[in-house]
Amino acid sequence: GAVVSQHPSWVICKSGTSVKIECRSLDFQATTMFWYRQFPKQSLMLMATSNEGSKATYEQGVEKDKFLINHASLTLSTLTVTSAHPEDSSFYICSAIRSAGIVKRGANVLTFGAGSRLTVL
Amino acid sequence: QKEVEQNSGPLSVPEGAIASLNCTYSDRGSQSFFWYRQYSGKSPELIMFIYSNGDKEDGRFTAQLNKASQYVSLLIRDSQPSDSATYLCAVNMAGTYKYIFGTGTRLKVLA
Numbered sequence: 001g002a003v004v005s006q007h008p009s010w011v012i013c014k015s016g017t018s019v020k021i022e023c024r025s026l027d028f029q030a031t032t033m034f035w036y037r038q039f040p041k042q043s044l045m046l047m048a049t050s051n052e053g054s055k056a057t058y059e060q061g062v063e064k065d066k067f068l069i070n071h072a073s074l075t076l077s078t079l080t081v082t083s084a085h086p087e088d089s090s091f092y093i094c095s096a097i098r099s100a101g102i103v104k105r106g107a108n109v110l111t112f113g114a115g116s117r118l119t120v121l
Numbered sequence: 122q123k124e125v126e127q128n129s130g131p132l133s134v135p136e137g138a139i140a141s142l143n144c145t146y147s148d149r150g151s152q153s154f155f156w157y158r159q160y161s162g163k164s165p166e167l168i169m170f171i172y173s174n175g176d177k178e179d180g181r182f183t184a185q186l187n188k189a190s191q192y193v194s195l196l197i198r199d200s201q202p203s204d205s206a207t208y209l210c211a212v213n214m215a216g217t218y219k220y221i222f223g224t225g226t227r228l229k230v231l232a
Contacts, residue, residue, distance in 0.1 A: 091162075093164045109155070109170060110167070113164060
């Protein structure tokens with residue numbers, strides 16, 4: 001089955017520093033990956049759609065200069081939280097779907113990474 | 122604003138009972154519907170998906186879809202304490218690979 005690896009699983013950093021989170025599809029090619037953020041007791045909020053070889057598409061209200069997304073290959077997307085602040089502390093989860101044409105459109109299944117818990121002091 | 126609505130719960134059921142989880146969505150063009158289970162501190166894991174009207178069964182789980190009413194549900198038969206988790210309903214927006222999640226329903230199965 002589809003496996004998505006996310007690293008690191010947790011990170012603590014000082015305010016003002018930058019943190020990079022990696023998301024890898026291990027056994028399939030993912031032209032599209034998604035980055036979600038989840039605050040305690042809330043649902044997943046889509047931050048951006050990461051497209052291999054092109055710019056990410058950000059959701060309304062998400063600062064693209066603060067949350068840098070790079071999808072340089074078919075198996076790797078990275079999210080960099082720049083100049084992190086305590087309010088950025090959250091659970092960040094990536095997900096991926098298989099390349100179009102392999103799975104019937106309309107029934108593509110999101111596979112999630114294990115998530116990265118970020119704490120900014 | 123495309124929305125997916127779920128009752129936040131908690132929904133408490135005794136062990137062995139049937140748990141019924143409900144979800145409504147606003148985008149009539151939605152194509153696929155997913156149920157994910159999320160344990161505290163973990164990422165969501167897929168239980169099942171459905172994209173045709175009617176019922177779809179997988180072991181103790183049954184998903185039900187009614188597109189006319191814009192309603193999807195998940196039934197868990199013979200509920201076990203290990204089923205205690207938050208259940209997220211997700212909807213695939215028509216014509217996109219974008220998925221919108223509900224806020225989740227917290228299920229407690231009492232031993």
